[in-house]
Amino acid sequence: MKSLHWRFAVWFTLSLLAVLTVFVGITYTHLQHELRVEKWERTQPGRTDWKLHGSYSESEVDDIAGELRTLALLYAGPVALLALGLGYYLARRSFEPVAVLNRQLQAIGGHSLQQRVRLDDADQEFRSIEKNLNSLLVRLDDSFRQLSEFSAQVAHELRTPLTLLRLQVEEAAGRIEPGLAESLQDELRRLSDYVDQCLQLATAEQGRLVLDPQPVALRTLVTEMIEVYELLARSADRTLRVAADEDLTVPADARALRQMLHNLLTNALRHGDGPILVSVSRVDAAVVCHVENALANRPVAAAAGTGLGLRLVRALAAAHAGLTFTSGPHAGRYIAELRWP
Amino acid sequence: MRILVAEDEARVAAHIRSGLTEAGYSVDVAADGPEALWLAGNHPYDAMIFDVMMPGQDGISIVRQLRRKGIRSPVIFLTARHELADRVAGLDAGGDDYLGKPFSMIELLARLRALLRRQRNDPLDHMRVADLELDLIARTARRGGETIALTNREFALLELLMTSSPKPVSKTAIIEHVWDQHFDSGSNVVNVYVNYLRAKVDRPGLLPLIHTVRGVGFALHAPAP
Numbered sequence: 108m109k110s111l112h113w114r115f116a117v118w119f120t121l122s123l124l125a126v127l128t129v130f131v132g133i134t135y136t137h138l139q140h141e142l143r144v145e146k147w148e149r150t151q152p153g154r155t156d157w158k159l160h161g162s163y164s165e166s167e168v169d170d171i172a173g174e175l176r177t178l179a180l181l182y183a184g185p186v187a188l189l190a191l192g193l194g195y196y197l198a199r200r201s202f203e204p205v206a207v208l209n210r211q212l213q214a215i216g217g218h219s220l221q222q223r224v225r226l227d228d229a230d231q232e233f234r235s236i237e238k239n240l241n242s243l244l245v246r247l248d249d250s251f252r253q254l255s256e257f258s259a260q261v262a263h264e265l266r267t268p269l270t271l272l273r274l275q276v277e278e279a280a281g282r283i284e285p286g287l288a289e290s291l292q293d294e295l296r297r298l299s300d301y302v303d304q305c306l307q308l309a310t311a312e313q314g315r316l317v318l319d320p321q322p323v324a325l326r327t328l329v330t331e332m333i334e335v336y337e338l339l340a341r342s343a344d345r346t347l348r349v350a351a352d353e354d355l356t357v358p359a360d361a362r363a364l365r366q367m368l369h370n371l372l373t374n375a376l377r378h379g380d381g382p383i384l385v386s387v388s389r390v391d392a393a394v395v396c397h398v399e400n401a402l403a404n405r406p407v408a409a410a411a412g413t414g415l416g417l418r419l420v421r422a423l424a425a426a427h428a429g430l431t432f433t434s435g436p437h438a439g440r441y442i443a444e445l446r447w448p
Numbered sequence: 449m450r451i452l453v454a455e456d457e458a459r460v461a462a463h464i465r466s467g468l469t470e471a472g473y474s475v476d477v478a479a480d481g482p483e484a485l486w487l488a489g490n491h492p493y494d495a496m497i498f499d500v501m502m503p504g505q506d507g508i509s510i511v512r513q514l515r516r517k518g519i520r521s522p523v524i525f526l527t528a529r530h531e532l533a534d535r536v537a538g539l540d541a542g543g544d545d546y547l548g549k550p551f552s553m554i555e556l557l558a559r560l561r562a563l564l565r566r567q568r569n570d571p572l573d574h575m576r577v578a579d580l581e582l583d584l585i586a587r588t589a590r591r592g593g594e595t596i597a598l599t600n601r602e603f604a605l606l607e608l609l610m611t612s613s614p615k616p617v618s619k620t621a622i623i624e625h626v627w628d629q630h631f632d633s634g635s636n637v638v639n640v641y642v643n644y645l646r647a648k649v650d651r652p653g654l655l656p657l658i659h660t661v662r663g664v665g666f667a668l669h670a671p672a673p
Contacts, residue, residue: 259529266528274553316532338637
């Protein structure tokens, strides 16, 4: 039995039944002894000098003992049910602090680690759990704060020299060899983007990402951002098509969703082959967005699932309640799927 | 116009100062939080550019203090932290715009001009280079009296080129300003969009205004006589 409440109720019932069985057994044995072995003696009313001695017949003993057995069996069922109910009620009452703890712990997220749990009138055993949980929360809060400060420091340490480099390259662009200037600017942008994605991934994986989920019209968002990817596909002699019959609305942080689609489309362009299809559809009650393309006959396709881009998509999807992300080869095509329930 | 720049990294501050001075602003630079707070509290500035992470006192709490004192000059935050919570904290404290590091000087100038335009409601609502006019409120472009139909992206691109005119704008700055994303082969995308724009702005028979500056990017200016 999975529920601790029911397990305690069953233990309580079985214990009670065991005690009652022993009690009834002793009573039964003792009664039989009294009826069969011991003689009875009683005075006659009005004749106090008369003393009668005798014993029960075998059939009378069987009758009396049988009645005890029948009654014991007859009451066993209702008593067991009553004990089960009582046991469940007592277990629930005793474990109420666990339910209170659970409710309080569920309300504590990555951004509210400064909250503490409270069990004011609980038993000593639960008070010690409360104390230990609160010290754990203090340690977690400290670690999260340190991580956050560390990420900010890393961001600062990496982005400040990048800013300086960028401003210097921009300023010197007219004076240095044009090909070199363009290449420097491209590489700086690539490096900045890599730093952005690494820091975003670290934030998301540490559960510190703050999202602003709003209703987002998927087809509108895809249509708005797709133009540039169509252009990039065309320049690689490929096509990109959007299939969305209706403008389905999903709860999402628009910026994070754009980032996820950007990473999926970039992967499709970089690692895939053939036409790219972006579809938005309703499957049963779920809203599904697919980015799919043919698998490339290049070895790089095998590494497509280990890249930073997909890892970031996975982390961003996990930060949205209910949103699931899956990706992989399916019937000769590579399909990345975002699914809202 | 007088601008206060608060940036603790001296070399970055020097580049910002030089870029703003070249664009015609007079610039004061503060190297830490307390100096920035003192300068902002004692001199009238048309706009302020604050780094968020500074020694002494961070940019966000300085701006909060300045707003409490009634100092309303527009503020752009420069920050190495790009997360939503940081952006919200900056804007909540009274900041007007937010630019993530590493940034382009062109982008900083474009944001500053837009901010000053909003603040003063001045004639910068219209921009003009040679016979090309841009109405930033109605979001329309005209050349030689004829209206040019532009998509949102083409408009953003033209606005950026006109803002920095006659100086060239790098392809990287264009990608950031127009798309806010990094693309592989991003240069090709920019080339294609500039060509779309060129086809609309520099129609046959008109003097070409959009010029390719090799190694740098694109510039918009009247051709040298």
